[in-house]
């Protein structure tokens with residue numbers, strides 16, 4: 008990957024965006040992390056995303072370096088450790104391209120006295136300039152928010168594998184099937200359809216488990232009338248999708264059907280708002296108003312939706328942000344616009360992604376409504392929002408679970424946003 012046109016072009020584009028002058032940049036892949044019991048086992052190795060993005064390699068211990076004062080063809084240099092006999096024998100590793108890692112010292116010595124930014128996993132034994140590192144990291148993060156054609160192609164493959172997984176489990180959703188069985192079939196179908204793995208830990212939650220935002224599947228068996236929430240995505244070459252669908256198992260009650268319909272309508276409206284220049288926080292707040300409007304119509308909340316959102320009353324049932332960036336990792340380059348601090352406004356407190364959208368950004372859009380006992384039984388919240396909620400009705404549905412619907416959306420220069428995961432059906436049953 009390192010020397011393919013995609014990565015040569017990408018590094019040149021990123022270098023122009025970083026605008027470095029005298030600073031020297033090192034980006035480390037990182038090292039495998041041993042399991043705590045200190046055996047010869049490690050957690051699966053994933054190179055630091057900043058390294059992977061620039062080098063396209065998954066090489067433990069490797070680094071890529073950049074010196075803006077070299078002639079253009081020599082600015083980026085790859086350093087790789089020499090593969091040992093043990094690594095060849097036990098792991099089948101081969102020597103990746105690049106200069107021997109032992110020559111990094113000499114390379115850096117020739118640049119002594121210049122500010123050093125150390126991204127990725129910082130190399131051991133060097134003293135980077137912390138302020139320069141933080142500034143360059145922010146610039147890199149912002150520069151890689153727009154996905155290039157190669158990244159979008161990988162995301163489309165991840166989306167196809169993800170769709171194959173959801174298609175495989177759809178006929179299995181019925182009373183008597185366990186969360187674990189659905190996880191197994193979903194993940195197997197991802198792999199059969201070309202995925203290299205899952206993008207994150209698969210979430211399968213039935214009944215009240217659907218209200219646990221990151222629920223790990225268990226042997227629990229689906230019951231007639233349950234919500235079933237599945238949040239899972241395939242990974243292809245480190246690029247991942249992040250998709251949620253919620254079904255009603257067997258017989259659906261009007262209350263559950265209404266809750267699902269409210270979330271689905273809010274999701275579709277939020278997707279349509281993903282246009283260049285739109286502020287993510289505004290799309291989040293508009294979705295919160297849509298969700299609250301639905302809850303008011305269902306008799307769960309009381310009042311004017313805009314006023315309820317201004318009071319942050321929506322966070323009782325919608326306690327997370329509308330979504331995040333997705334791509335190279337499930338959170339990709341999420342965060343705030345350069346120079347923007349996280350909002351302390353209670354209505355926006357849960358929003359970890361806060362930036363204007365631009366063409367090429369890929370966002371999850373994932374509104375949800377949940378009945379989460381630890382939030383809804385909290386006396387302080389009940390007191391603050393005594394007038395905003397029909398608490399008797401809430402108590403009657405306290406263990407109903409929740410609904411989330413999540414798609415992966417590409418912001419486009421012209422025309423409406425593209426839904427990469429539109430092929431996965433969203434109906435309740």
Ligand code: GLY
Pocket residue numbers: 207238239249337373413
């Ligand atoms: N899959 C976790 C999330 O939706 O962010």
Ligand code: MN
Pocket residue numbers: 238239249250251373413
């Ligand atoms: Mn998700």
Ligand code: MN
Pocket residue numbers: 249330331371373413
């Ligand atoms: Mn997500």
